[in-house]
Amino acid sequence: xxxxxxxxxxxxxxxxxxxxxxxxxxxxxxxxxxxxxxxxxxxxxxxxxxxxxxxxxxxxxxxxxxxxxxxxxxxxxxxxxxxxxxxxxxxxxxxxxxxxxxxxxxxxxxxxxxxxxxxxxxxxxxxxxxxxxxxxxxxxxxxxxxxxxxxxxxxxxxxxxxxxxxxxxxxxxxxxxxxxxxxxxxxxxxxxxxxxxxxxxxxxxxxxxxxxxxxxxxxxxxxxxxxxxxxxxxxxxxxxxxxxxxxxxxxxxxxxxxxxxxxxxxxxxxxxxxxxxxxxxxxxxxxxxxxxxxxxxxxxxxxxxxxxxxxxxxxxxxxxxxxxxxxxxxxxxxxxxxxxxxxxxxxxxxxxxxxxxxxxxxxxxxxxxxxxxxxxxxxxxxxxxxxxxxxxx
Amino acid sequence: xxxxxxxxxxxxxxxxxxxxxxxxxxxxxxxxxxxxxxxxxxxxxxxxxxxxxxxxxxxxxxxxxxxxxxxxxxxxxxxxxxxxxxxxxxxxxxxxxxxxxxxxxxxxxxxxxxxxxxxxxxxxxxxxxxxxxxxxxxxxxxxxxxxxxxxxxxxxxxxxxxxxxxxxxxxxxxxxxxxxxxxxxxxxxxxxxxxxxxxxxxxxxxxxxxxxxxxxxxxxxxxxxxxxxxxxxxxxxxxxxxxxxxxxxxxxxxxxxxxxxxxxxxxxxxxxxxxxxxxxxxxxxxxxxxxxxxxxxxxxxxxxxxxxxxxxxxxxxxxxxxxxxxxxxxxxxxxxxxxxxxxxxxxxxxxxxxxxxxxxxxxxxxxxxxxxxxxxxxxxxxxxxxxxxxxxx
Numbered sequence: 001x002x003x004x005x006x007x008x009x010x011x012x013x014x015x016x017x018x019x020x021x022x023x024x025x026x027x028x029x030x031x032x033x034x035x036x037x038x039x040x041x042x043x044x045x046x047x048x049x050x051x052x053x054x055x056x057x058x059x060x061x062x063x064x065x066x067x068x069x070x071x072x073x074x075x076x077x078x079x080x081x082x083x084x085x086x087x088x089x090x091x092x093x094x095x096x097x098x099x100x101x102x103x104x105x106x107x108x109x110x111x112x113x114x115x116x117x118x119x120x121x122x123x124x125x126x127x128x129x130x131x132x133x134x135x136x137x138x139x140x141x142x143x144x145x146x147x148x149x150x151x152x153x154x155x156x157x158x159x160x161x162x163x164x165x166x167x168x169x170x171x172x173x174x175x176x177x178x179x180x181x182x183x184x185x186x187x188x189x190x191x192x193x194x195x196x197x198x199x200x201x202x203x204x205x206x207x208x209x210x211x212x213x214x215x216x217x218x219x220x221x222x223x224x225x226x227x228x229x230x231x232x233x234x235x236x237x238x239x240x241x242x243x244x245x246x247x248x249x250x251x252x253x254x255x256x257x258x259x260x261x262x263x264x265x266x267x268x269x270x271x272x273x274x275x276x277x278x279x280x281x282x283x284x285x286x287x288x289x290x291x292x293x294x295x296x297x298x299x300x301x302x303x304x305x306x307x308x309x310x311x312x313x314x315x316x317x318x319x320x321x322x323x324x325x326x327x328x329x330x331x332x333x334x335x336x337x338x339x340x341x342x343x344x345x346x347x348x349x350x351x352x353x354x355x356x357x358x359x360x361x362x363x364x365x366x367x368x369x370x371x372x373x374x375x376x377x378x379x380x381x382x383x384x385x386x387x388x389x390x391x392x393x
Numbered sequence: 394x395x396x397x398x399x400x401x402x403x404x405x406x407x408x409x410x411x412x413x414x415x416x417x418x419x420x421x422x423x424x425x426x427x428x429x430x431x432x433x434x435x436x437x438x439x440x441x442x443x444x445x446x447x448x449x450x451x452x453x454x455x456x457x458x459x460x461x462x463x464x465x466x467x468x469x470x471x472x473x474x475x476x477x478x479x480x481x482x483x484x485x486x487x488x489x490x491x492x493x494x495x496x497x498x499x500x501x502x503x504x505x506x507x508x509x510x511x512x513x514x515x516x517x518x519x520x521x522x523x524x525x526x527x528x529x530x531x532x533x534x535x536x537x538x539x540x541x542x543x544x545x546x547x548x549x550x551x552x553x554x555x556x557x558x559x560x561x562x563x564x565x566x567x568x569x570x571x572x573x574x575x576x577x578x579x580x581x582x583x584x585x586x587x588x589x590x591x592x593x594x595x596x597x598x599x600x601x602x603x604x605x606x607x608x609x610x611x612x613x614x615x616x617x618x619x620x621x622x623x624x625x626x627x628x629x630x631x632x633x634x635x636x637x638x639x640x641x642x643x644x645x646x647x648x649x650x651x652x653x654x655x656x657x658x659x660x661x662x663x664x665x666x667x668x669x670x671x672x673x674x675x676x677x678x679x680x681x682x683x684x685x686x687x688x689x690x691x692x693x694x695x696x697x698x699x700x701x702x703x704x705x706x707x708x709x710x711x712x713x714x715x716x717x718x719x720x721x722x723x724x725x726x727x728x729x730x731x732x733x734x735x736x737x738x739x740x741x742x743x744x745x746x747x748x749x750x751x752x753x754x755x756x757x758x759x760x761x762x763x764x765x766x767x768x769x770x771x772x773x774x775x776x777x778x779x780x781x782x783x784x785x786x
Contacts, residue, residue, distance in 0.1 A: 045709030045717045045733075077702055077717070079734050111702025112735045221706050295688070299778050309470055309504025313614050316438030324438045324470070340438075341472050342505045382775040385692050 002154040004136050005165040005190035007031045007232025011130035012142035015123040018072030018109070023142035025120060027092070027127050028067040028186060033102060034230035035192075036064035037199040039206050041223035047074050048081030049105040050222060052089065059101035062195025064228055067104045067186055068092050071143050071171075073115040075107040076221045084117040091121040095128050106224050108145055108171060108184055140169035143184055146265050147171050153255035155248040159241045164191045164233050166245075168252045170225075172260040185210065185225035185256055191245055192231030201246045202227050209253035212285075213261045213376045214292045225253075261376035266383030270358050271301055273375040275315075277365035283320040284373035290318035291361065291375070298380030304354035306347065308337040315363060322365045330362035339366075395547040397529050398558040398583035400424045400625025404523035405535035408516040411465030411502070418513060419532035420485075420520050421460040421579060426495060427623035428585075429457035430592040432599050434616035440467050441474030442498040443615060445482065452494035455588025457621055460497045460579055461485050464536050464564075466508040468500040469614045477510040484514040488521050499577055499617050501538055501564060533562035536577055539658050540564050546648035548641040552634045557584045557626050559638075561645045563618075565653040578603065578618035578649055584638055585624030594639045595620050602646035605678075606654045606769045607685045618646075654769035659776030663751050664694055666768040668708075670758030676713040677766035683711035684754065684768070691773030697747035699740065701730040708756060715758045723755035732759075 008030055015025040038057060040050045057064070068088060075081050085105045093100035107115070140150040154167035168187035193201075202225070210225055227249070237245040262270035273291050278284040291297055294314035300307040308329045316324065329337035332353040336343050359379070401423055408418040431450060433443050450457070461481060468474050478498045486493040500508070533543040547560035561580035586594075595618070603618055620642070630638040655663035666684050671677040684690055687707035693700040701722045709717065722730035725746040729736050752772070 043706060043709040044711075044714065045705050074702075077705055077730075077733055077735070111700075111706060112730065114735075221702075221709065295777070302778065307504075309467075309614075312438050312470055313436060313504060316436040316614065318437075321437065337470070337505065340470055342470070342507075380778060382778045384688070385695065385773060385775045385778060 002136060002152055002167055003156045003165045004133065004154070004167050005188050005232065007190055007230045008188050009131040009133050010135040010139045011127050011132065012135065012138035013123060013127055013130060015070065015119045017070050017115070017119050023138065024070055024072045025123055025127060026069045026139035026142035027131065028139060028188065029096065029131055030065055030188070030228055030230040032230050032232065033063045033065055034228040035195040035198050036062050036104070036226060036228050037195060037202040038104065038224060038226035039202060041221060043221050045077065045221045047076030047107060047222040048085040049075055049107045050224060052082060052085040053104045053106065053224060056089070056101040056104060060099065062199070063102055064104055065098040065102040066092060066096060067106060067226060069106040069139070069143055069184065070120060071108050071145055073107060073109040073113055074111045074222050075115045077112045078114045080114055084115050087117040088120040091124045095124050104226055106184055106222070108143065108222055111221060136167060136169070143169065143171045145171060147263055149263055151256055151259040151263065153252045153259070155252050157244055157248045159235045159237050162233065162235045164235045164237065164245065165189060166248055166252050168256050170256040170260060172263050183210070183220070183223055183260055185253070187225070187227040187249070187252060189227070189229045189249070190231065190233035191229050192234070192236040193229040197242070198227060198229050201249055204246065205250040205253045208250060209257040212374060213257040214289065258376050261378050264378035266381040266386065267378030268357070268381055269301060269379040271361060271377045271379060272358070273361045273363070273377065274372070275363045276372040277367055277369045278320065278322065278371035279369045280371040281373055282371070284371040286320050287315045287318045287363065288373040288375035290314050291363065292377035295380055298377065301354065301359055302379035302381045304351045306331050306336050306345070306350040306354060311361060311363065312337060312340065326366040328364045328366060330360070332356065332360055395529060395545055395560055396549045396558045397526065397547070397560050398581050398623070398625065400583055400623045401581050402524040402526050403528040403532045404520050404525065405528065405531035406516060406520055406523060408463065408512045410463050410508070410512050416531065416535035417463055417465045418516055418520060419462045419535035420524065421532060421581065422489065422524055423458055423581070423621055423623040425623050425625065426456045426458055427621040428588045428591050429455050429497070429619060429621050430588060430595045431497065431617060431619035432595060434614060436614050438470065438614045440469030440500060440615040441478040442468055442500045443617060445475060445478040446497045446499065446617060449482070449494040449497060453492065455592070456495055457497055458491040458495040459485060459489060460499060460619060462499040462536055462577065463513060464501050464538055466500060466502040466506055467504045467615050468508045470505045471507045473507055477508050480510040481513040484517050488517050497619055499615070501536065501577055501615055504614060529560060529562070536562065536564045538564060541656055544649055544652040544656065546645045546652070548645050550637055550641045552628045552630050555626065555628045557628050557630065557638065558582060559641055559645050561649050563649040563653060565656050576603070576613070576616055576653060578646070580618070580620040580642070580645060582620070582622045582642070583624065583626035584622050585627070585629040586622040590635070591620060591622050594642055597639065598643040598646045601643060602650040605767060606650040607682065651769050654771050657771035659774040659779070660771030661750070661774055662694060662772040664754060664770045664772060665751070666754045666756070666770065667765070668756045669765040670760055670762045671713065671715065671764035672762045673764040674766055675764070677764040679713050680708045680711045680756065681766040681768035683707050684756065685770035688773055691770065694747065694752055695772035695774045697744045699724050699729050699738070699743040699747060704754060704756065705730060705733065719759040721757045721759060723753070725749065725753055
């Protein structure tokens with residue numbers, strides 16, 4: 001069960017943006033101006049809501065009142081993108097009676113198709129009317145595209161006996177690849193924090209969560225992870241409590257990131273890749289990413305095939321020097337490659353172990369290297385192709 | 394019909410290396426020591442035949458008499474890899490009565506499974522007995538793994554009224570990705586050339602052929618492209634004739650590379666990607682590669698979906714600066730994206746055009762940039778997954 005932070009309300013509805021009648025418009029409102037931080041896609045092609053969102057965060061000096069999000073259309077690479085994002089923020093600002101720059105717009109869906117702003121502006125009165133403190137899940141549903149399940153996570157920590165709550169929602173599920181937040185993710189907390197503190201905590205948390213998950217190696221034009229802190233708990237974490245808050249925020253983001261990998265397009269399995277023994281973390285990350293992005297590794301896992309040769313080969317392509325003769329590879333905790341060579345294992349038993357819904361790959365370079373990295377991905381199935389060969393039609 | 398260079402003989406047979414009874418051992422012999430050059434995988438994990446092949450070329454000062462190749466086992470990441478490669482070369486050298494270092498070994502197939510050298514050494518008498526000038530195609534068949542068709546190409550040029558012949562064979566079909574020769578490719582010619590000249594010509598030819606083709610973004614541990622020049626035509630191209638020879642060699646390699654893309658695992662379509670208008674060729678190549686490797690672009694093409702937004706987004710991830718507002722994208726010669734925005738086109742007609750077996754993607758950055766690159770890939774279908782989820786079983 002989720003713990004929802006105090007001082008927020010949520011709403012969702014169907015605005016006719018996507019063809020299927022399923023909520024496609026979501027709203028998160030903080031009762032008070034909240035400190036805010038966000039990370040955006042590093043793709044050179046950036047959607048209008050990303051550009052406007054960045055501008056609003058700057059103009060409002062890191063204060064937000066609301067996040068307005070739609071699914072079904074990315075509002076990217078269109079003639080009217082900026083106007084649409086601005087018009088919808090404007091309409092919402094007027095309705096909520098808040099400054100327009102305190103609204104963060106976000107969109108996900110198809111690229112290059114004009115988004116009719118009226119579908120959103122017309123819906124805003126009903127959307128605002130529907131605001132309620134217990135509709136967090138409705139927004140998590142509304143932002144889904146090819147996601148098969150909504151993705152949420154929450155934590156509560158205690159600071160001097162007083163509770164502080166963090167809750168997050170996210171959506172995948174193709175186009176998930178680092179670097180950077182590679183999806184939409186919205187996290188709210190009732191802790192009191194400065195925008196500067198929040199920015200630092202978010203950057204650190206994203207590094208070990210959203211930046212370590214890959215579905216297909218593509219990065220979208222709309223990726224946004226935003227966090228709001230409205231202070232409604234009356235608690236301002238400092239010192240050790242701030243560290244504890246940062247750890248809880250990271251835990252929420254990691255949980256969301258894992259859910260993204262698990263629900264990757266067509267995925268049946270969550271794959272966790274641990275790489276250790278490299279001279280530095282950067283090298284370990286590159287190898288982990290190389291393994292996570294290899295279609296040959298991901299299809300082998302889909303087929304429950306303990307094909308460690310593909311893992312070794314993918315690592316060898318990462319551009320990071322290591323001695324293949326010092327590599328041990330474990331699958332599901334079982335040694336399958338020892339010193340770069342086949343270990344003794346039962347193919348039949350290994351196949352059965354790999355039929356599990358969660359797969360662990362451990363890639364170890366023996367020696368004194370302390371560089372390590374963890375990465376999440378999913379297996380690569382025929383359904384990925386099926387979903388993506390017919391996304392628009 | 395292929396033109397086969399003079400002074401070569403070929404043989405192939407089933408040595409019991411692969412499970413299916415289908416030729417898995419191939420031999421190319423030059424009647425005289427031939428000048429030779431080769432390019433090998435850049436993967437950090439290199440198969441034994443790659444290591445031994447490199448050594449032999451150095452020891453023989455770029456002279457080869459034979460190429461001995463097997464399919465069904467990569468002879469990579471095994472305890473006995475080097476001994477196996479050496480033992481098979483030794484057995485063949487004894488039989489052919491040539492120095493062992495004039496033999497180039499090559500292997501393709503599964504990684505990490507011990508290769509029994511006896512399967513090959515025992516077969517060598519019969520293999521050598523089977524040598525014939527008209528069995529080029531048999532070797533092209535023997536090196537196939539998941540390839541659905543053998544891949545060969547040839548050219549003939551005339552130097553001062555005398556004919557010089559070039560013929561090549563290659564195999565794909567997953568794990569095809571630059572940089573570098575990313576497969577096995579063997580090219581023979583009866584021109585007379587020094588090993589040094591041959592090295593230069595091969596390096597240039599590989600650059601615009603094997604280095605510009607991608608199936609799944611993976612690079613194998615065994616990739617080798619070798620060229621032999623035995624001088625049996627009695628013609629030694631110089632000056633302009635040498636340029637002409639280089640152009641013919643490049644044409645053969647490009648033809649082979651295109652065939653690899655067309656026959657990529659599960660592929661139904663050959664996709665040619667042309668990128669122009671960047672400040673330099675390197676940037677154009679990175680963008681072309683980014684488009685070619687994007688699973689979302691490749692699945693869209695599989696589904697005949699003119700989803701140019703994915704092309705623009707993949708280009709935006711390539712790490713090369715360009716102005717998205719200056720991008721035009723053509724699919725099958727039709728403008729689908731103009732200045733980064735949707736152009737007017739009929740979805741139905743475009744879908745029909747994309748049903749063709751060959752697809753052309755043109756990505757143009759308007760302006761004065763002269764940097765250009767061409768790349769080949771294939772569409773990404775459910776069959777790719779089916780093939781790779783069960784490769785070993």
